Amino acid sequence: xxxxxxxxxxxxxxxxxxxxxxxxxxxxxxxxxxxxxxxxxxxxxxxxxxxxxxxxxxxxxxxxxxxxxxxxxxxxxxxxxxxxxxxxxxxxxxxxxxxxxxxxxxxxxxxxxxxxxxxxxxxxxxxxxxxxxxxxxxxxxxxxxxxxxxxxxxxxxxxxxxxxxxxxxxxxxxxxxxxxxxxxxxxxxxxxxxxxxxxxxxxxxxxxxxxxxxxxxxxxxxxxxxxxxxxxxxxxxxxxxxxxxxxxxxxxxxxxxxxxxxxxxxxxxxxxxxxxxxxxxxxxxxxxxxxxxxxxxxxxxxxxxxxxxxxxxxxxxxxxxxxxxxxxxxxxxxxxxxxxxxxxxxxxxxxxxxxxxxxxxxxxxxxxxxxxxxxxxxx
Amino acid sequence: xxxxxxxxxxxxxxxxxxxxxxxxxxxxxxxxxxxxxxxxxxxxxxxxxxxxxxxxxxxxxxxxxxxxxxxxxxxxxxxxxxxxxxxxxxxxxxxxxxxxxxxxxxxxxxxxxxxxxxxxxxxxxxxxxxxxxxxxxxxxxxxxxxxxxxxxxxxxxxxxxxxxxxxxxxxxxxxxxxxxxxxxxxxxxxxxxxxxxxxxxxxxxxxxxxxxxxxxxxxxxxxxxxxxxxxxxxxxxxxxxxxxxxxxxxxxxxxxxxxxxxxxxxxxxxxxxxxxxxxxxxxxxxxxxxxxxxxxxxxxxxxxxxxxxxxxxxxxxxxxxxxxxxxxxxxxxxxxxxx
Amino acid sequence: xxxxxxxxxxxxxxxxxxxxxxxxxxxxxxxxxxxxxxxxxxxxxxxxxxxxxxxxxxxxxxxxxxxxxxxxxxxxxxxxxxxxxxxxxxxxxxxxxx
Numbered sequence: 001x002x003x004x005x006x007x008x009x010x011x012x013x014x015x016x017x018x019x020x021x022x023x024x025x026x027x028x029x030x031x032x033x034x035x036x037x038x039x040x041x042x043x044x045x046x047x048x049x050x051x052x053x054x055x056x057x058x059x060x061x062x063x064x065x066x067x068x069x070x071x072x073x074x075x076x077x078x079x080x081x082x083x084x085x086x087x088x089x090x091x092x093x094x095x096x097x098x099x100x101x102x103x104x105x106x107x108x109x110x111x112x113x114x115x116x117x118x119x120x121x122x123x124x125x126x127x128x129x130x131x132x133x134x135x136x137x138x139x140x141x142x143x144x145x146x147x148x149x150x151x152x153x154x155x156x157x158x159x160x161x162x163x164x165x166x167x168x169x170x171x172x173x174x175x176x177x178x179x180x181x182x183x184x185x186x187x188x189x190x191x192x193x194x195x196x197x198x199x200x201x202x203x204x205x206x207x208x209x210x211x212x213x214x215x216x217x218x219x220x221x222x223x224x225x226x227x228x229x230x231x232x233x234x235x236x237x238x239x240x241x242x243x244x245x246x247x248x249x250x251x252x253x254x255x256x257x258x259x260x261x262x263x264x265x266x267x268x269x270x271x272x273x274x275x276x277x278x279x280x281x282x283x284x285x286x287x288x289x290x291x292x293x294x295x296x297x298x299x300x301x302x303x304x305x306x307x308x309x310x311x312x313x314x315x316x317x318x319x320x321x322x323x324x325x326x327x328x329x330x331x332x333x334x335x336x337x338x339x340x341x342x343x344x345x346x347x348x349x350x351x352x353x354x355x356x357x358x359x360x361x362x363x364x365x366x367x368x369x370x371x372x373x374x375x376x377x378x379x
Numbered sequence: 380x381x382x383x384x385x386x387x388x389x390x391x392x393x394x395x396x397x398x399x400x401x402x403x404x405x406x407x408x409x410x411x412x413x414x415x416x417x418x419x420x421x422x423x424x425x426x427x428x429x430x431x432x433x434x435x436x437x438x439x440x441x442x443x444x445x446x447x448x449x450x451x452x453x454x455x456x457x458x459x460x461x462x463x464x465x466x467x468x469x470x471x472x473x474x475x476x477x478x479x480x481x482x483x484x485x486x487x488x489x490x491x492x493x494x495x496x497x498x499x500x501x502x503x504x505x506x507x508x509x510x511x512x513x514x515x516x517x518x519x520x521x522x523x524x525x526x527x528x529x530x531x532x533x534x535x536x537x538x539x540x541x542x543x544x545x546x547x548x549x550x551x552x553x554x555x556x557x558x559x560x561x562x563x564x565x566x567x568x569x570x571x572x573x574x575x576x577x578x579x580x581x582x583x584x585x586x587x588x589x590x591x592x593x594x595x596x597x598x599x600x601x602x603x604x605x606x607x608x609x610x611x612x613x614x615x616x617x618x619x620x621x622x623x624x625x626x627x628x629x630x631x632x633x634x635x636x637x638x639x640x641x642x643x644x645x646x647x648x649x650x651x652x653x654x655x656x657x658x659x660x661x662x663x664x665x666x667x668x669x670x671x672x673x674x675x676x677x678x679x680x681x682x683x684x685x686x687x688x689x690x691x692x693x694x695x696x697x698x699x700x701x702x703x704x705x706x707x708x709x710x711x712x713x714x715x716x717x718x
Numbered sequence: 719x720x721x722x723x724x725x726x727x728x729x730x731x732x733x734x735x736x737x738x739x740x741x742x743x744x745x746x747x748x749x750x751x752x753x754x755x756x757x758x759x760x761x762x763x764x765x766x767x768x769x770x771x772x773x774x775x776x777x778x779x780x781x782x783x784x785x786x787x788x789x790x791x792x793x794x795x796x797x798x799x800x801x802x803x804x805x806x807x808x809x810x811x812x813x814x815x816x
Contacts, residue, residue: 011780014700019788043718044721047644053702072718096765097567097643097714110387123569123643123715124766126747146765149720150717153767156749198720201762201770223780224722226701231784250783253776254722254762260752263769350710351388351395370707571742638741642763644721717721717765 011225012052020230021057027237028061035061037189038236039334041069041179042196043363044224050367052226062237063189065334066364068178069196071146072098073363074278075171078309080104083143083169086304087117092135094120094128095143102359109143125157132166141167141300147175149198151289152263155270158295167300170291174273175199176207177287182334183215190334192236194222197251202267204259208247216245223251270295276308280328280355283310328355331364338368345369388711391605395710397614415467415537420614422466422601425537432534436463440526445489447565449558449577450653452526453493457500458653460530461581462602466656469532470587474509475501478527483518493524504581506530538590542598543619543659549685550658550668552585552678553578555608556636556647563650563715564639571642574635580654585675589658592671599659603652606709610649611657612685612695613708622691625706627699631680643715648697648706650713659687722764724772727757735768737761 028036040046046066049055058064068074081104083093093109100110100121113119118138122128125142132140144154151172158168175196182188195208200221208219218239222232232250239246249255269292276288290308291299300306327343330336338344338357348354350366357363389399400420408418413427423436438459445452456477464472477497481490501507558577563569582602589597599619601611608630612623625648632640632647640647654677660668665683672678695706725737725746735755737746744766748755751768755761761768 012700016784016788017701020784023787023790042720050704051646051699053697053699053704055702056704057702070718096717098716098718100714101711114387121567121714123567123717126766127568127570146717147720149722149764149769152750152769153747153765156747156767160749196720198722198762198764198769201722227784228780231787234787251780252783253772253780254770256752260750260769262752263750266750370705570744572744574742634741636741638739641723642721642739642742642744 011223011227013227017226017230020227020234021059023234024062024230024237025059027234027241028059031061035063036191036237036240037063037065037334038192038194038233038240039065039067039182039190040194040196040222041067041175042199043070043072044198045069045194045196045222045229046364046367048224048226049229050370052229054226054229058233062233064233065190065337067182067190067334068278068281069175070357070363071150071171071173072102073357073359074173074178074281075099075102075145076277076279076309077104078277079169079171080108081106082306083109083141084112084117086141086169086300087112087115087119089304090138091304092118092120092131092138092140093143094122094131094140096145097121099143099145103353125154129157129162129166133163136163136165139165139167139303141169141304143169143171145171147173147196147199148202148267148289151271152202152260152267155266158270158291158298159266162298164297167298167303168291169300169306170271170289172271172289173276173278174287174289176203176211177284178278178281179211181281181284183211183217185335188335190217192217192240193219194232194236195219197221197223197228197255200249200251200255200259202260202263204257205247205249205255206257207259212245212247218245219247221247221249221251221255223254274308275310277310280357328357331357338365341365391709391712394613394708415539419539421540422463423469425467425534428533432467432469432537433531434464434467434469434534434537435529435531436460436467437529438463438527440528441522442562443522443566444562445493445524447562447577448573448575449561450579451493451496452524453496454500454579455653456526456528457497457504457506458579458581459604460528461504461506461583462654462656464530464532465581465583465586466538466600466602468534468536468538468586468590468600470534470583470590472504472506472530472532472583474507475528475530476510476512477508478512478514480514480516480521480525480527482516482521482523485524489524493526500581504583536595538597538600540599540601540615541618543615543621543687544598545621545687545689546662547598547659547687548662548665548683549612549623549625549687550660550665550672550681550683551603551608551631552582552656552658552672553654553680554631554633554636555603555652555655556640556650557633558653559607559650559713560636560639560643560645560647563643563645563713567715569643569715571639575639576635578652578654580677582654582656582677585672585677586656588671588675588678589668592667593660593664596661596664597658597668598661599657601657603655603657605651607647607649607651608655608657609646609695609706610709612706613693615657615659616695617693619687620692622688622693623685623695624688625685625695625697627697629682629684631682631684644717645713645715649709720764722762722769724760724762727755727759727761729757730755735761737763737768739763
C-alpha cells in the first residue's frame with residue numbers, strides 16, 4: 001500500500017471516524033452542561049476541522065476551541081507597516097500568500113502593491129532567494145512569518161549563504177510561550193491542549209512534558225487528517241476525565257520525543273528568542289524569533305533600521321485598529337467564540353475585516369465565517 | 380476602511396461582483412417577455428426572433444501569464460465566449476468578434492501565437508471570427524495584452540437558471556479546479572511542473588449532446604469559471620431560493636489539481652474552470668444526462684455530485700463523509716497559503 | 719499553522735529532491751530533513767523543505783494506535799474514566815482549586 005492510499009483512505013476512513021466519535025460521545029455524555037474544553041493552537045488544525053466538517057459531528061459535551069495558533073493573525077500591525085514602508089523605499093518585498101492581504105495600521109502589502117510597490121508572493125524562502133539573485137541590484141526583503149516549523153526553513157536559507165541583496169525581516173514566532181499565556185490565565189476554561197503536529201515535528205514532544213506537569217493539564221500531539229484529529233480528541237478527553245496531566249504523542253509518524261535535530265540546530269544557530277508583540281494578545285517574553293547578531297548582514301531590521309516595536313502590553317489597546325468592543329484577544333486565547341463578538345459577521349467580514357483573525361485564511365473568525373462554525377446542517 | 384473604490388475582489392466572481400453589477404450597471408428592465416437582458420444576470424442575453432432566440436454574450440479576458448500550461452489568452456477568449464452562448468442553449472455559435480488591446484512594446488510573435496490559437500479554438504468549436512478591432516496603448520497603460528470578445532447564435536429553447544427545485548440533481552461535466560490552479564502555479568512560479576494543466580475547452584458540442592438527451596429536464600446550466608463550482612452553486616441557490624448539498628467524495632478532481640490544492644492550501648471548489656459546466660437536472664434524467672456527457676471526450680469524468688434541497692436557501696453544504704460544512708462563497712481571488 | 723504535505727521522493731541530487739505528491743512533482747530541499755533520504759522514501763514537505771522522513775512502519779503504528787482507541791471504546795472503558803472524573807470533581811468541590 002502506498003502512503004498516498006494510507007493517507008487518503010485510511011486516515012480518512014469514515015467508518016473508523018464514526019467509531020471514534022461514538023467513543024467521544026460516551027466519554028463526554030456526563031459533561032453536556034459543562035463541556036470538556038480542549039484547545040488546539042494551530043490554524044491548520046482549524047482548517048482541517050472545518051474542511052472535513054468535524055465540528056458538525058462533535059458531541060455537545062466537548063468544546064474544541066482554537067488558541068493563538070495563527071502566526072499571520074498575531075503578526076503585529078507595526079511589522080506590516082514596516083514592510084509596507086519598505087516597498088515605498090524601492091525595496092522588493094517577498095512573503096507568503098497568507099500575509100499579503102493582512103492590514104497593518106492602514107495598508108496591507110496588497111494595498112502597497114496597488115500603490116506601485118513591488119510585492120512578490122512566494123511558496124517558500126528559497127523562491128525569494130532566487131528572485132533576489134535574478135535582480136542583484138535591487139534589495140529584496142523576505143517578510144518571514146510563521147512559527148518554528150517555517151522559521152527553520154528561513155534559517156536553512158540563511159545558512160546556505162544567500163546573495164548580498166537578500167534580507168530577512170523576521171516576524172517568526174515561537175509557539176510554547178503562547179500556550180503558556182493561555183494556561184496561566186486565571187479564568188481559563190481550557191482543560192487540555194492539542195499541540196500542533198507539524199511544529200512538534202521540529203521541536204519534539206518532550207518539550208511539552210514540563211508544561212503538562214506545571215499546568216496540571218494533558219497535552220496531546222495531534223496530526224491533521226480526520227482520524228488523526230478524532231483519535232487525538234478521544235485521547236485528550238480520556239486524559240482530562242481521568243485527571244492525567246501527561247503528554248501523549250498521537251502523531252508518531254511525524255513526531256518524535258527529541259524532535260528534528262538537524263532542524264533545531266539550524267533554528268538556534270540562526271535565531272534567538274526575544275520579547276515581541278502578539279497582535280490582539282500582548283507583549284510576550286521569549287516568544288519572537290530574532291536573527292542572531294552573526295546574521296546581522298542579512299537582517300532587514302538592521303540594514304533598514306527598523307527597530308522591533310512593542311505594544312503597551314494590554315490586549316485591546318495594543319492593537320491600533322481594534323475598536324474597544326472587539327474581542328479578538330479573547331477569541332485568540334479561546335475565552336470567546338467568534339460569534340460572541342458583536343462585530344463578527346456584521347462590521348467585521350472577510351470583505352472588510354476589522355480584526356486580524358478575520359483577515360487570515362487560517363484566522364478563527366475567517367474560518368467560522370466561511371464554514372459556519374458549528375451550524376445545524378444535519379439532514 | 381470600506382470606501383467606494385473598486386477593489387480587485389470586485390472582479391473575482393462571487394457576491395462582491397454581483398453586488399457591484401446590481402448596484403451600478405443593471406437598473407430596472409426585465410419586463411419584456413421577448414428579451415433576456417442584463418438584469419437577469421445570466422451568462423448571456425437574448426431576444427426572441429420568430430420562434431427562436433438570438434443569444435449574445437460579451438466577455439473581456441485578462442490573464443497573467445497570457446500563456447499558461449494547457450492554453451493561452453486566445454483560446455480562453457474563444458472558449459469563454461462559446462461557452463457562455465452554450466450555457467444559454469445556443470450550441471452552434473454563428474460568429475464571434477474579438478478586440479485586441481495591446482501594450483506598446485509587445486511582441487509580434489506573441490500576437491501571432493495568440494491568433495493561431497484563436498483560429499484553432501474556433502475550428503474546434505465550429506465557429507469563426509467575423510470582425511475585430513486592434514488598439515495599442517502606451518507602455519504601462521495596460522498589462523501586455525487584453526482581449527475582448529462577443530458572440531452570437533440561435534437557441535431553439537433557452538436554458539434559464541431559475542428552474543431549479545428541491546430534489547433536482549447537480550452534475551459537473553468533469554474534473555474541477557484545473558484551470559485556476561494551473562494559472563496560479565504559473566503566475567507565481569510555484570514550480571509544480573507541467574502535470575497541472577488548464578481545462579480550457581469549448582463546451583458547445585458537449586452541451587448539444589445533453590440537450591438532445593434530456594431536453595427540458597435540464598433546468599440549470601452554468602460554466603464554472605471565476606469562483607469555481609462554489610460561485611456557480613451559490614448563485615443558483617440564491618436565485619432559486621433553495622439549498623444545495625454536495626457530496627465531497629463524488630467530486631471529480633484530477634490527481635494534479637488535488638495534489639496542487641493540498642500543497643497550496645486551496646480548495647478546488649473555489650477556483651476557476653474554463654471547460655467545465657455545472658448542470659441541474661430533474662432526478663429522472665440523471666442517467667441520461669451522465670450517459671450523454673460521458674460519451675463525449677470532454678465529459679468522460681462527468682459525475683452527479685449533489686442534490687437541491689428546500690432548506691438552507693442560498694447556501695451550499697458539503698457532506699464530507701465525516702460531517703457537514705458550509706461551503707464558502709468565494710471572495711477575491713484565492714491565494715496559496717502556508718498555514 | 720503549518721501546512722505539511724507528504725510526498726514520495728523520485729530523485730535526489732545533493733540537497734535537492736524531486737518529490738511526487740501523487741499528482742504534481744515539486745522540488746523539495748533536504749537540508750532540514752531529520753534523516754538521509756533515498757529514492758522511494760516518504761517525506762513531509764513544508765514550504766519546499768522536507769522536515770521529516772516518514773518511515774512506512776510508523777504509518778502502520780499510527781493506525782494500530784487508533785485501532786487501540788477503538789477497541790477501548792468497544793470494551794466500554796469509558797465507565798471507569800467517568801467515575802474517575804466524578805471523583806475528581808468531588809475532590810475539587812471539597813478541596814477547592816484545580
